Amino acid sequence: MNKKSSDLHGNAPDNSPVALLLIDVINDFEFEGAEPIFQHALPAAKKIAALKNRTGKAGIPAIYVNDNFGKWRSDFRNLVAHCVNDDTRGRPIVELLKPGADDYFVLKPKQSGFYSTTLDLLLDHLGARTLIMTGFTGDICVLFTAIDAHLRDYSLLLPHDCVVSQDKKENERVLEYMKRVLEADIRWSSEIDLKRESVVRRQESQCSAVESLRSRRQHQALGVSPRSMR
Amino acid sequence: MNKKSSDLHGNAPDNSPVALLLIDVINDFEFEGAEPIFQHALPAAKKIAALKNRTGKAGIPAIYVNDNFGKWRSDFRNLVAHCVNDDTRGRPIVELLKPGADDYFVLKPKQSGFYSTTLDLLLDHLGARTLIMTGFTGDICVLFTAIDAHLRDYSLLLPHDCVVSQDKKENERVLEYMKRVLEADIRWSSEIDLKRESVVRRQESQCSAVESLRSRRQHQALGVSPRSMR
Amino acid sequence: MNKKSSDLHGNAPDNSPVALLLIDVINDFEFEGAEPIFQHALPAAKKIAALKNRTGKAGIPAIYVNDNFGKWRSDFRNLVAHCVNDDTRGRPIVELLKPGADDYFVLKPKQSGFYSTTLDLLLDHLGARTLIMTGFTGDICVLFTAIDAHLRDYSLLLPHDCVVSQDKKENERVLEYMKRVLEADIRWSSEIDLKRESVVRRQESQCSAVESLRSRRQHQALGVSPRSMR
Amino acid sequence: MNKKSSDLHGNAPDNSPVALLLIDVINDFEFEGAEPIFQHALPAAKKIAALKNRTGKAGIPAIYVNDNFGKWRSDFRNLVAHCVNDDTRGRPIVELLKPGADDYFVLKPKQSGFYSTTLDLLLDHLGARTLIMTGFTGDICVLFTAIDAHLRDYSLLLPHDCVVSQDKKENERVLEYMKRVLEADIRWSSEIDLKRESVVRRQESQCSAVESLRSRRQHQALGVSPRSMR
Numbered sequence: 001m002n003k004k005s006s007d008l009h010g011n012a013p014d015n016s017p018v019a020l021l022l023i024d025v026i027n028d029f030e031f032e033g034a035e036p037i038f039q040h041a042l043p044a045a046k047k048i049a050a051l052k053n054r055t056g057k058a059g060i061p062a063i064y065v066n067d068n069f070g071k072w073r074s075d076f077r078n079l080v081a082h083c084v085n086d087d088t089r090g091r092p093i094v095e096l097l098k099p100g101a102d103d104y105f106v107l108k109p110k111q112s113g114f115y116s117t118t119l120d121l122l123l124d125h126l127g128a129r130t131l132i133m134t135g136f137t138g139d140i141c142v143l144f145t146a147i148d149a150h151l152r153d154y155s156l157l158l159p160h161d162c163v164v165s166q167d168k169k170e171n172e173r174v175l176e177y178m179k180r181v182l183e184a185d186i187r188w189s190s191e192i193d194l195k196r197e198s199v200v201r202r203q204e205s206q207c208s209a210v211e212s213l214r215s216r217r218q219h220q221a222l223g224v225s226p227r228s229m230r
Numbered sequence: 231m232n233k234k235s236s237d238l239h240g241n242a243p244d245n246s247p248v249a250l251l252l253i254d255v256i257n258d259f260e261f262e263g264a265e266p267i268f269q270h271a272l273p274a275a276k277k278i279a280a281l282k283n284r285t286g287k288a289g290i291p292a293i294y295v296n297d298n299f300g301k302w303r304s305d306f307r308n309l310v311a312h313c314v315n316d317d318t319r320g321r322p323i324v325e326l327l328k329p330g331a332d333d334y335f336v337l338k339p340k341q342s343g344f345y346s347t348t349l350d351l352l353l354d355h356l357g358a359r360t361l362i363m364t365g366f367t368g369d370i371c372v373l374f375t376a377i378d379a380h381l382r383d384y385s386l387l388l389p390h391d392c393v394v395s396q397d398k399k400e401n402e403r404v405l406e407y408m409k410r411v412l413e414a415d416i417r418w419s420s421e422i423d424l425k426r427e428s429v430v431r432r433q434e435s436q437c438s439a440v441e442s443l444r445s446r447r448q449h450q451a452l453g454v455s456p457r458s459m460r
Numbered sequence: 461m462n463k464k465s466s467d468l469h470g471n472a473p474d475n476s477p478v479a480l481l482l483i484d485v486i487n488d489f490e491f492e493g494a495e496p497i498f499q500h501a502l503p504a505a506k507k508i509a510a511l512k513n514r515t516g517k518a519g520i521p522a523i524y525v526n527d528n529f530g531k532w533r534s535d536f537r538n539l540v541a542h543c544v545n546d547d548t549r550g551r552p553i554v555e556l557l558k559p560g561a562d563d564y565f566v567l568k569p570k571q572s573g574f575y576s577t578t579l580d581l582l583l584d585h586l587g588a589r590t591l592i593m594t595g596f597t598g599d600i601c602v603l604f605t606a607i608d609a610h611l612r613d614y615s616l617l618l619p620h621d622c623v624v625s626q627d628k629k630e631n632e633r634v635l636e637y638m639k640r641v642l643e644a645d646i647r648w649s650s651e652i653d654l655k656r657e658s659v660v661r662r663q664e665s666q667c668s669a670v671e672s673l674r675s676r677r678q679h680q681a682l683g684v685s686p687r688s689m690r
Numbered sequence: 691m692n693k694k695s696s697d698l699h700g701n702a703p704d705n706s707p708v709a710l711l712l713i714d715v716i717n718d719f720e721f722e723g724a725e726p727i728f729q730h731a732l733p734a735a736k737k738i739a740a741l742k743n744r745t746g747k748a749g750i751p752a753i754y755v756n757d758n759f760g761k762w763r764s765d766f767r768n769l770v771a772h773c774v775n776d777d778t779r780g781r782p783i784v785e786l787l788k789p790g791a792d793d794y795f796v797l798k799p800k801q802s803g804f805y806s807t808t809l810d811l812l813l814d815h816l817g818a819r820t821l822i823m824t825g826f827t828g829d830i831c832v833l834f835t836a837i838d839a840h841l842r843d844y845s846l847l848l849p850h851d852c853v854v855s856q857d858k859k860e861n862e863r864v865l866e867y868m869k870r871v872l873e874a875d876i877r878w879s880s881e882i883d884l885k886r887e888s889v890v891r892r893q894e895s896q897c898s899a900v901e902s903l904r905s906r907r908q909h910q911a912l913g914v915s916p917r918s919m920r
Binding site for chain 4: 532533535536537538561562563564565569570577580581582
């Protein structure tokens, strides 16, 4: 079927070389063993909220990549309402990170944000090639999503203080792993220079893009890049 | 992240060998050239509504597979509200086919309901192997979705009076094509014996299922079925 | 694991905005009902061979997209050898279209060349955005592959005399369909101006590529293109 | 196109609840930094060869999942020939693990054996739900493939002495991770009781299969399994 070709979405960024991913931040934290994660997750949520505020001003779109605990019957905004209105443990985090009207969301059925979802196509539509990844938990859903992003040739930037795992040491290890194997840029959220990021990435994705894209893909797609091969 | 393992969804069918697909029925029909399709679509919508009423009573889940004209920012239920509240041309159809609390929905970015969506996984979760396909338009989104369903070994049942294309003759041709190439069962919606369908399919998916599934897949997956190969 | 980063493949085109697909041309034609298709397929194979000769000279890579009747144990070149050495009905076609050392091949488990194969990634690696599609049969494997190509935003060019279906009238209809719905360019193989094609496509994929790619994807990915939406 | 419906493949196992994967074992080890991996890989290759001998006798199919350093122009058996005939460093490993006529193979363009390949469909065809995973390197291609297998609900068994990473300590860590997060069964290859494995898995995939499959998928597909969710 057809749809109108006009875009009703005001001043929202529809085109950006960088995107911010918020992974599983909309959660009621009402499952067994949620308490210890929640303790780490709340301070990280504050950092993510501050970063999201900055990326929004820099014209970088935010994409919620979230478990669908409504099981394909409830909408994303219902999940948000449930977390807040039913006074769940996750409420303070969800209130900090409440999605705005311009934010995108993708519901994922499994741990990876790319598996059986439209995320790849949405990022393609936005023109995003660099992903700032934040959320919970670092050693499962964030790692699975990061690996799938790497397979698809995205560049990764993971703010250290915006990624949380159940175990702190495991969180360090997984960030170390993503740096070594996925060539992720790991740094504190305060150290991210969005203007530079955006400018650099935007330039990269300008005219020379075709060549660099091609040669990059040529190398990575067929696996001849020395680092990605081991 | 984790979620509660309880299922909150009452008496809704979570397991069924058959599923009803409603393709692109939530539409405002406010695009250029929509009027002639709308003329055919309204009577078909009445047939679909009657069929959905019957499948619901037979415990067959309904899945809305719909274009996301909100562009990954609006929820499915917002699309419904837009069609009804903004007094669009599509309103009478949407009112006939308003989704209920137990219905599932999958937003698709392109013509095929399977491309870059979670539909295959949802059907797997439901245990559905037979799809009753209805909606608009027969020669584009319904056909694309049917072909993708056939590639994934689903059996297809298309009620003649519940599928609409822009051109009537083209609609006949595409149904003929789906019968010949996709081995689809084409019949009037009134001729579908849901009790029989459900019983037959349920038996098929019982004990002998593994064998039949295997041998079916063995044949189809590697392409030795004489009919599917040409 | 790692691989050497050098490319050993001599003067073969590793980068081209256009690619030639040969669909299911390597076939022994030893199945029931193969005779009538073979009668149409042999003259088409001569046209495909002539076209392949021209595309080769123009630096356009050829990709065999073929059923794997060896069932993931035999190699592609074994399939070729079987067709020729076992004196099968398909032998004259296979001899006309014998793959060269620089040709690519993708084995497909089902009718569509994109389903569960690496074709999309290979085309991405080559930088190809326009596909010249040839082979058998037009109304099944060629159509399925063309639809999947359209979903992925490739431009299609189908030489009328290089596509064969079991039924001649059905072949006309399916070409008509691909023109109308998939926006395919349908013409005689002799009418394809490869120099122009190549030059035009190469320019298109130069500097303005990012913009045009983006705006094209923006429109098509989210389905706002008026023609693709019906 | 069509193919003959007969299966020419003699006594090879076409149906098995368990499959043995050999990941990137066909390699010339002629890249920078290959020497240290090779030192660990050779003894592991001996263990893999012994295990493959046992699985073969137990009717468990072997699938080579291998980088395609021939870049979609060379066949898998050419890769084997290159490693052996060109007297490469990898030669002794390839000779130990030379594929037999009944073995399957899947060429992968990236690190994960599932990404852009036909592996999932081949396993579905075989009816395999448990994967014995072996090969190089544990922390990259084996891990990526294991994560993708877990997303698709396969059970994993990783023989400790048949998986090798560049760094020994990292190898231990990644096996520990797969045990914890992917619920993989980690044990020495000598501790695998293939008769038991096969019998148990075959029973599981018999009559009760539909139920267990459904409930398993129901839990895992929508992410309500407590362990997989964190």
